[in-house]
Amino acid sequence: xxxxxxxxxxxxxxxxxxxxxEESGKSEKSGPELARAAVEAALAKHRAAPRRRSVVDGQxxxxxxxxxxxxxxxxxPFGAVIERLVKQRGWQRPTSEARIFGEWEKVVGADIAAHSxxxxxxxxxxxxxxxxxxxxxxxxxxxxxLLAGIAKEVGHNVVKRLHIHGPSTPSWSSGPRRIRGRGPxxxxx
Numbered sequence: 001x002x003x004x005x006x007x008x009x010x011x012x013x014x015x016x017x018x019x020x021x022e023e024s025g026k027s028e029k030s031g032p033e034l035a036r037a038a039v040e041a042a043l044a045k046h047r048a049a050p051r052r053r054s055v056v057d058g059q060x061x062x063x064x065x066x067x068x069x070x071x072x073x074x075x076x077p078f079g080a081v082i083e084r085l086v087k088q089r090g091w092q093r094p095t096s097e098a099r100i101f102g103e104w105e106k107v108v109g110a111d112i113a114a115h116s117x118x119x120x121x122x123x124x125x126x127x128x129x130x131x132x133x134x135x136x137x138x139x140x141x142x143x144x145x146l147l148a149g150i151a152k153e154v155g156h157n158v159v160k161r162l163h164i165h166g167p168s169t170p171s172w173s174s175g176p177r178r179i180r181g182r183g184p185x186x187x188x189x
Contacts, residue, residue, distance in 0.1 A: 096154040097121055107153045108146060112139070116164075124160035126150070133166040140164050 029037055086095055100121060105113035115135045119127040130136035139146065143162050150159045 092155075093158070096158050099154045100126065100150065100159065103153075107150055109149070112142075112146070121159065124157070125163055126159045126161070127163045127165070129168065130164060130166055136164050136166040 086092060100107055101118055104118055107113075108116075115132075116128050116130045116139060119129050121127075128139060130139055139162075143164065146162060147159060151157075
């Protein structure tokens with residue numbers, strides 16, 4: 001139905017006849033006819049209004065059912081969703097640092113991974129513990145190749161230096177029942 005100040009009284013507006021009389025400002029319709037006129041007026045107003053387009057991830061969102069092609073509303077692979085989340089939140093550096101520990105065998109190779117393990121990564125320095133002093137010496141000689149492999153696998157400037165050491169021995173120098181002296185003599189011999 002038209003408002004009292006409507007210019008379209010008694011004329012056709014957007015394909016709908018305005019039924020408000022100019023004299024009385026009231027319609028002579030009642031019941032279902034009045035409801036039908038109100039619905040037609042609302043539809044005409046809706047059709048005449050400009051359409052709003054919703055935008056999702058820089059793409060216009062389509063309405064209705066999806067077609068045979070890809071659509072942003074389709075179920076997405078979990079890896080793609082996580083990758084987008086990491087990029088949006090700026091978590092690229094922490095995830096590449098975590099890949100060193102999680103994918104150690106893939107990063108350095110199966111042979112080296114079988115005889116060493118990463119311990120910590122602080123300020124670009126990766127601490128690696130070898131299973132023996134011989135392997136620690138070998139890894140020190142391969143340090144440049146290890147750095148290149150790590151940079152290739154997880155990204156540049158994630159690891160800048162390597163600190164490689166042999167197996168750590170237990171220390172008896174602290175504790176509540178420590179006895180002064182050089183410690184056990186025949187433990188490693």
